[in-house]
Amino acid sequence: MNQEELDKMYMRRCLQLAKQGRALAKPNPMVGAVIVYQGRILGEGYHVRCGQAHAEVNAFASVRPADEPLLPQSTLYVSLEPCCHTGKTPPCADLIIRKHVKRVVCGCIDPFAQVHGRGVQKLRDAGIDVTVGVLDEECRALNRQFNVYNMLERPYILLKWAQTINGFLDADGEPLALSTPFTQMLVHRLRAQYDAILVGRVTDEREHPRLTVREWSGPDPLRLVLRDGITLPQLMADLHQQHVQSLMVEGGAKTLQSFIDAGLWDEIRVETSRLLVSGGTKAPVLPAGLILLQREVYDGNVVDTFGRGEALGICPSWLSKSVQCV
């Protein structure tokens, strides 16, 4: 393996570690770090919980005392640029400089305004060899909720619905169980990853949905109902102020369509069952310019995940380079 391939391999490990923080790191980003000396991993860490140690600190803490002298010839891999500001914990860049590591490889630049390139600069000023942008897209995509929230000052928005094969959300207003037990579990896993779930007033009155995480483990999202008297821009501002980083919109059609028409979405997930009905609430019309990110098939149900294509004019905020998108 050449150095470039090795860098990617260790960065993949950083991403794996970072994901361990999915439940508790919020509202901070998920970050993973690995320290490597000549093909041997000396230490690993991830950001476990907001307010506690950053990934780099945990990685250094896991190095055995006997390996400490190897740090000046080692490389620190970290999925996000090391911080250089004092937040709830001291700057990681200072710790890295004190530990005298030879090289630092960062996945992506931190979009957080107080860091945003300054962490890398500080390391370079101290004479450390810094490589930026290894698995850049994957590292930014991992923290897409955090990135959109901080860069666009609104929550990351997932629009999600289930439809019949002929494009209806219900059977003449009667709710339909379109998901299978397995895909229902996937929905609950997704719910656990969102801070809030929203439905329209009609769905709330007809279905009294619980919108909880019952088929997976994790916290229940904040339950929201959209009704007359609030506009979407107002809602976005309110949610940003309440530190809601991510919002899942589960329906119905009118509600989903109003988000699509306002361009307020980052990801769309459509589950299509083989069921056929004679009529009902028509599914929303997918926006133009989207790209199919993933197609999965479970028990005959097709689950499509779409993202924003460049053609939409608004950059796919979590995919593009840092704050230039705002």
Ligand SMILES: NC(=O)C1=CN([C@@H]2O[C@H](COP(=O)(O)OP(=O)(O)OC[C@H]3O[C@@H](n4cnc5c(N)ncnc54)[C@H](OP(=O)(O)O)[C@@H]3O)[C@@H](O)[C@H]2O)C=CC1
């Ligand atoms: N298969 C699936 O995945 C799902 C199916 N459904 C089904 O969909 C059906 C309901 O869909 P639908 O009739 O379209 O109704 P909705 O559930 O989308 O509710 C519509 C209402 O929500 C409010 N609303 C929507 N958009 C806005 C906005 N931009 N600003 C302010 N208020 C807004 C309005 O309330 P107001 O009138 O108070 O102004 C509007 O009348 C149900 O039968 C339900 O079972 C629902 C969710 C998911």
Ligand SMILES: Nc1c(N[C@@H]2O[C@H](COP(=O)(O)O)[C@@H](O)[C@H]2O)[nH]c(=O)[nH]c1=O
């Ligand atoms: N019927 C249907 C969905 N319906 C959505 O789920 C809500 C019910 O949530 P809960 O009360 O927590 O089970 C309902 O109001 C609607 O928003 N979703 C899906 O993924 N697949 C389905 O087949």
Ligand SMILES: [Zn+2]
């Ligand atoms: Zn830090």
